[in-house]
Amino acid sequence: GAVVSQHPSRVICKSGTSVKIECRSLDFQATTMFWYRQFPKQSLMLMATSNEGSKATYEQGVEKDKFLINHASLTLSTLTVTSAHPEDSSFYICSAPPQATNEKLFFGSGTQLSVL
Amino acid sequence: RKEVEQDPGPFNVPEGATVAFNCTYSNSASQSFFWYRQDCRKEPKLLMSVYSSGNEDGRFTAQLNRASQYISLLIRDSKLSDSATYLCVVILNSGGYQKVTFGTGTKLQVIP
Numbered sequence: 628g629a630v631v632s633q634h635p636s637r638v639i640c641k642s643g644t645s646v647k648i649e650c651r652s653l654d655f656q657a658t659t660m661f662w663y664r665q666f667p668k669q670s671l672m673l674m675a676t677s678n679e680g681s682k683a684t685y686e687q688g689v690e691k692d693k694f695l696i697n698h699a700s701l702t703l704s705t706l707t708v709t710s711a712h713p714e715d716s717s718f719y720i721c722s723a724p725p726q727a728t729n730e731k732l733f734f735g736s737g738t739q740l741s742v743l
Numbered sequence: 744r745k746e747v748e749q750d751p752g753p754f755n756v757p758e759g760a761t762v763a764f765n766c767t768y769s770n771s772a773s774q775s776f777f778w779y780r781q782d783c784r785k786e787p788k789l790l791m792s793v794y795s796s797g798n799e800d801g802r803f804t805a806q807l808n809r810a811s812q813y814i815s816l817l818i819r820d821s822k823l824s825d826s827a828t829y830l831c832v833v834i835l836n837s838g839g840y841q842k843v844t845f846g847t848g849t850k851l852q853v854i855p
Contacts, residue, residue, distance in 0.1 A: 661843060670830065670847040671787070718784055724841050725834065731777060732832070732843065734786040 630654060631723050633735025640711060641743055647707045648738045650721035657723040660704035661732075662696060665718040677704045711742045745847075746770060747833050752850035760821050764849045766831030767813040775834035776807055778816045780827045781848065787830055790816075821853045 630653040638646050650660055658679045663671040675685040677698035685691050693715075695707040708715055720737040749766045756762045768776075779787035791798065793805040793814045804817040814831055831846040 659841070663845075671845045673843070673845075720786055722843070724843065725775070731789040731792070732787075734788075737784065737786050739784055 631657075631721060631733045631735045633721055633738060635738060636736060637739045637741075639741045639743065642712050643710055645707055645709045646711055646740060647705055648719055648721075648740075650704045650706075650735045652702045652723055652733075655723075655726065656701035657704070658701060659724055660698060661722045661724065662694075662704075662706050663720050663722065665720065671720065674706075679704075708740065711740070713742045716740055716742045747831060747844045747846040749829075749831055749846035749849050752828075752848070753852055754849060755852045755854055756821055757854050758821055758823060760853075761817065761819045762821055762851065763818075764816045764829055764831075764851075765813055766815070766833075766846050767811075768831075768833045768844075769812070770833075770835055771809075771812060772837065773833045773835045775836075776814050777832040777834075778803075778805055778814070779830040779832055781830055782827050790829070818851075821851075823853050823855060826851055826853045 632651045634649050660677045662674045664674050665671050673686050674689045675683045675696050677683045677696045679698045683696035698704045718739050721735040723733040746769050750764050776793035778790040780790045781787040791800050791805050793807045795807050797806045802819045806815045828848040828850045830848045833844050835842045
């Protein structure tokens, strides 16, 4: 089945640095990628939707300049957390939408970001 | 009203018990429904799709009630390994745009 590869799986960084997270679709072309954030004991919250060849669509309350999303090709979408702060520490995960009705989502394995 | 709402957790049940979760959705045009299981700090894994006719997979039974706009998950003979957070997912396709909404999740703890 379709696989989404997400890297890195864990990042520990100092406050003020930028962190890039990559999601690659390995055996299919993903024109769209969903990016989620999950704080401890909370559900997945959609941050933005990246679209190949066009600007990402951000959910209300998500800072575009802080969370840079790029969908450079049909197999690669990236999320860059710029000038990360401790409050950005969270579990970030990408997901490719179903390829057809009633098909499942394809998730990356997630990135645990810890900002010191 | 939230677009997708789930039973608040946690559910603490003994091994062997039967437990049921419900999930309601607000948009009647929603088309696809799923139950996912998520272990701590891991990606959600598909447990089962939910069909109008209801479907069963071993100890798990999923039901969809379009009239009342809810889906349910029944777990029979609970195992310790069933301990996880269960997420309902509702997908709406509209004009080429796909909206995926997750419920807040219900935590299940199966106790020996």
